[in-house]
Amino acid sequence: MGIIKVTNIQVYAYHGCLVEEGKIGSDYRVDVEVKANLQPSAESDQLKDTVDYVQINRIVKDEMAVRSKLLEHVAKRIIDRILAEIAIANEVTVEVSKINPPIGGNVEQVTIQMTLSR
Template sequence: MGTIRVNNIKVFTNHGCLDEEAKIGSEYRVDIEVKANLLKSAKTDILKHTVDYVHLNKIAKEEMAIRSKLLEHVAQRIINRIFKEISMVKKATVSVAKINPPIGGNVGEVEIILSKKRKS
């Protein structure tokens, strides 16, 4: 088993419950961690034998472009697509952070983290 991380995917989009969040948008950061058997790719040096991090980045950006009221919702969509599209992933953890959230205080970011294991 091995781990692949794609960290600090930066996206500007419009998630949130407030009407003004839909209009003005915010900056977000997405981090993805997947667990998979990487022994074959370590031996063969062939891309199709691993989890392509370009694919993970594409999933994150596409799902972040679809408006959600809650960060949990968009993170779950990212996880669902990872499991649907990349069969070798055994576990995925996705964090989505809203940078400088409009919550009436000096807060750098709010972050949610979801994890899921593939059922055998």
Template sequence: MKTSITLEDIRVYAYHGCLQEEARIGSWYRVDLTVWADLSTSIQSDRLSDTIDYVRLNQIVKEQMAIRSQLLEHVAGRILQVIKADFQEVTSVEVEVAKINPPIGGDVGQVSVKIIE
């Protein structure tokens, strides 16, 4: 049985980007995350130890967002890698990292990168 756990709209202030101002000033980011796994044991047991702890998933996102990257692809890839390393039962991961109001000289609400593995 394949089950998904989704965390939506994780908001983090971080310092990603290629511009020096982005490293100094920072901006708001939004992260959406879905993981898939066979969670049939936890469905029956009702024990946290038998599932994927979404508190830990949120912690992974915050830890990786705190490490500066030039590219959104890079930070999204790190999030994915840590989740796969921490939870061997995960069969698939979708991570979307969005920069809110990016400094690209136009009226753009956000720019995002999505990785699905």
């Protein structure tokens, strides 16, 4: 078993329950961790045998472009796509952070983390 991490994927998106969030948008940070058997790729040195982090980045950007009210909903969509599209992924953890959320205080970010296994 091994872990591939793609961290600090920066995206501008329009998530949130407030109407203004859908119009103005906000900065987000997404971190993804995929657990998989990396032994075949360690031996073969072939991209087809591993978790392609370019594909992870594309999935995150695609799903972040679809407006949701809740960060949990976005994270679940990202996880579901990774599990559906990357056969060797056994477990996926996704963190979605909203930078400077509009919650009436000086808050750097709010983060949700979700993990799903096959």
